[in-house]
Amino acid sequence: MRVRRACAVPLEADSGMKRNQKASLFSQKIDRVALVTYFLGAVVPLVALTVVAEHYVLPSLSDRNAALGLIALVVSIALLSLASFVILRRVTRNTLASMNADNARLASLLDVSSKLAGAQHVTEATSRCARSALDLAGAPMAYVFLRTSGEEVTNLAETRGENAEKVYQKIHAPLGKLVDLVLSGGRPALSDDPGLCSEGASGMSAAVVPIPGERAPVGALAVVRARSAPFEPAEVDALSTLAALASVSLSNADLRDAQRNFFSHVTDIIVHALDSHLGYHTGHSERVAQISNRLGRALDLDETRMERLHFAALLHDIGMLKIDRSQQMSRKVCEKHTILGHRMLSHIRLWQDLGPIVLHHHEWYDGSGYPEGISGDAIPLESRIIGLAEAFDTMTNVASYKETMSLEAAMREVDDGAGTQFDPRVVEVFRALVEQGVIEA
Ligand SMILES: [Fe+2]
Structure with missing residues (x-):
């Protein structure tokens, strides 16, 4: 992947890998293997050569210089093999450290991938993306910028890190330029821009990668850390992969948001149509939903069931x-x-789950209701x-009653119905919410 630098500051040999170079068990094993190989392949033959030379070759050499020359040769070979061993060991260690860092990034990205896939809202996706970028780059600050669809405006959608907002106030201008550069070019960029360096003695270093879209980037992911720890190409690659994963997650979350928006407004239209069809039920469905939401929350229903409810x-x-x-x-x-309601909803795939609840x-609770006369837990909790x-709500609000009941009278009816008409557990929670003033007539 090509990395564009906002200003010409070469990448240094220093790396994020050095920060976490803790020899793994695997690298220790490789070290031991290299050492054994060195002894068997170099030390043992050299000792054998020395013994042979001392006992069989040197005594037969009459010339003292020839003997010294042979000893010097053996010593030189020993030193050269030792130097080779040291170099080999260093290269092996660096390679292993690099492999370990790559593996750690890969594991981190796999973990991030599953977390991002579960994002239900765009805000959740940007939040998870920024948090993952912090972990991935070992950076203290991460920012997610998103383009407003159909407009050339880029907004700061997410800020992560203890001092991220404070620092952003100081670096937003140079960082904004870098983001524009990335969005227009579609490629990652690194920066040691003087503007970014003005924060503190050591200054800041930023890596910005595009969040790809169908035709053009839909945003950018920026990670900022101390200038003394500039970003390596491998880190930028990992951030780019994260941004690509975030792009899929954002797209899915956006679709889910659009679905929610659609259902919310379509439901609104249906509810109003129902109100006008029934005439005397104005606001009934909304009040039932409000009470149900409070009951569901108090009964610890998870988010999916709450939405369905x-x-x-x-x-x-x-x-x-x-x-x-x-x-x-x-x-x-x-x-x-x-x-009829069950039948109507069963034709709408995304609302099929609502059918049995409505039915x-x-x-x-005692089985004397309709349409099927089922009882107890066989009736869906919702x-x-x-x-x-x-x-x-019918007792306290609906205008079809000659006289709507007071809260106290309605509560007596509810209490009387516990175990027959109503689930006693739901009645208990309901009563507690009424006493707390969370549910009112
Ligand atoms: Fe009904």
């Missing part, structure tokens, strides 16, 4: 849209709204939550 609560009566206004007063007809939101939220 939220949408199911908003759409729990969607089946009523299929019931003609003229038949809305018929209890028997209205009871079909659970089955069972009128089941009773349905039990929505069932209670819906009943409470």
